[in-house]
Amino acid sequence: xxxxxxxxxxxxxxxxxxxxxxxxxxxxxxxxxxxxxxxxxxxxxxxxxxxxxxxxxxxxxxxxxxxxxxxxxxxxxxxxxxxxxxxxxxxxxxxxxxxxxxxxxxxxxxxxxxxxxxxxxxxxxxxxxxxxxxxxxxxxxxxxxxxxxxxxxxxxxxxxxxxxxxxxxxxxxxxxxxxxxxxxxxxxxxxxxxxxxxxxxxxxxxxxxxxxxxxxxxxxxxxxxxxxxxxxxxxxxxxxxxxxxxxxxxxxxxxxxxxxxxxxxxxxxxxxxxxxxxxxxxxxxxxxxxxxxxxxxxxxxxxxxxxxxxxxxxxxxxxxxxxxxxxxxxxxxxxxxxxxxxxxxxxxxxxxxxxxxxxxxxxxxxxxxxxxxxxxxxxxxxxxxxxxxxxxxxxxx
Numbered sequence: 001x002x003x004x005x006x007x008x009x010x011x012x013x014x015x016x017x018x019x020x021x022x023x024x025x026x027x028x029x030x031x032x033x034x035x036x037x038x039x040x041x042x043x044x045x046x047x048x049x050x051x052x053x054x055x056x057x058x059x060x061x062x063x064x065x066x067x068x069x070x071x072x073x074x075x076x077x078x079x080x081x082x083x084x085x086x087x088x089x090x091x092x093x094x095x096x097x098x099x100x101x102x103x104x105x106x107x108x109x110x111x112x113x114x115x116x117x118x119x120x121x122x123x124x125x126x127x128x129x130x131x132x133x134x135x136x137x138x139x140x141x142x143x144x145x146x147x148x149x150x151x152x153x154x155x156x157x158x159x160x161x162x163x164x165x166x167x168x169x170x171x172x173x174x175x176x177x178x179x180x181x182x183x184x185x186x187x188x189x190x191x192x193x194x195x196x197x198x199x200x201x202x203x204x205x206x207x208x209x210x211x212x213x214x215x216x217x218x219x220x221x222x223x224x225x226x227x228x229x230x231x232x233x234x235x236x237x238x239x240x241x242x243x244x245x246x247x248x249x250x251x252x253x254x255x256x257x258x259x260x261x262x263x264x265x266x267x268x269x270x271x272x273x274x275x276x277x278x279x280x281x282x283x284x285x286x287x288x289x290x291x292x293x294x295x296x297x298x299x300x301x302x303x304x305x306x307x308x309x310x311x312x313x314x315x316x317x318x319x320x321x322x323x324x325x326x327x328x329x330x331x332x333x334x335x336x337x338x339x340x341x342x343x344x345x346x347x348x349x350x351x352x353x354x355x356x357x358x359x360x361x362x363x364x365x366x367x368x369x370x371x372x373x374x375x376x377x378x379x380x381x382x383x384x385x386x387x388x389x390x391x392x393x394x395x396x397x
Contacts, residue, residue, distance in 0.1 A: 019142025079237025132300025301373030331388030341377025
């Protein structure tokens with residue numbers, strides 16, 4: 001039993017655990033959606049949840065509570081990681097940001113162009129142009145970990161830095177292009193919350209509970225404003241102090257990031273994947289699979305990501321804007337670029353904003369393209385890395 005406990009602890013501590021758990025919950029959702037249990041699955045994600053305090057009422061199905069509420073915690077963690085990387089991490093060194101920034105730009109631009117080209121004659125489908133522009137860092141790093149010690153640390157750093165720029169792009173896309181009609185009163189409340197957070201940070205307030213309280217009010221305000229509520233998580237993270245005023249060795253931000261990581265990895269993201277991956281293909285026709293939306297997403301993720309990421313990185317190195325990372329070759333770079341086509345979590349999230357998941361009248365399912373494109377990118381990217389990197393250092397974790 002002790003050996004089993006040690007193995008479980010090692011698995012949970014590994015980088016691959018989160019990706020494998022996401023894959024498992026997504027597969028479970030697809031199984032349930034295509035069996036007689038589909039009725040219970042649908043009842044679960046459409047369960048109405050109401051909260052009312054006086055005139056303030058929030059009424060949503062459980063699926064939207066997960067997408068708008070739980071995912072705010074994910075974006076909070078993304079914001080914490082982003083702030084740390086910009087201040088003291090890899091992105092603090094200006095000489096090291098050129099290559100991942102170029103890769104992220106290409107990795108967002110080319111997939112979007114491919115998607116728009118495929119769906120240019122369908123105004124409704126165009127709303128999904130940003131879906132293939134995202135990268136799922138948990139899945140991609142999980143695959144790198146499974147490949148063992150042959151993966152150079154420079155490749156992991158480059159992929160992580162690229163994913164951070166990718167997340168910045170996704171956050172901006174959500175804020176600018178997936179915002180409904182605005183409520184000025186709610187925006188004013190959110191702005192007041194930001195002012196309070198700024199004052200707290202200025203006064204070196206270190207009680208995280210105070211930040212969470214103000215951030216929760218800001219989340220409700222943004223939820224009612226028309227701006228997507230998950231952005232409250234990113235904004236809140238920017239005001240969490242990096243260092244303590246009394247103990248320079250203690251970092252409230254890094255402590256909170258460490259505490260949140262397991263909760264997001266093993267609770268928030270698996271629930272999100274389970275609620276958003278139940279694709280019913282039991283009665284699907286050929287048109288369902290060949291619709292422009294899933295086809296555009298799959299092509300964007302698989303071809304667009306590898307072409308965009310590798311192409312822009314190649315140009316940056318050839319034009320001497322940046323150097324080839326130590327311990328890497330062109331084959332490894334192309335394999336990493338292909339892994340960027342795993343867009344699972346963020347692509348599903350943007351898809352839920354672009355298309356109403358609770359609308360039974362849609363003749364397509366964008367999640368089909370996300371799963372196919374991500375799966376193909378993961379398999380092909382792994383194959384390229386195995387072929388491109390030395391075998392004598394291979395060591396499975």
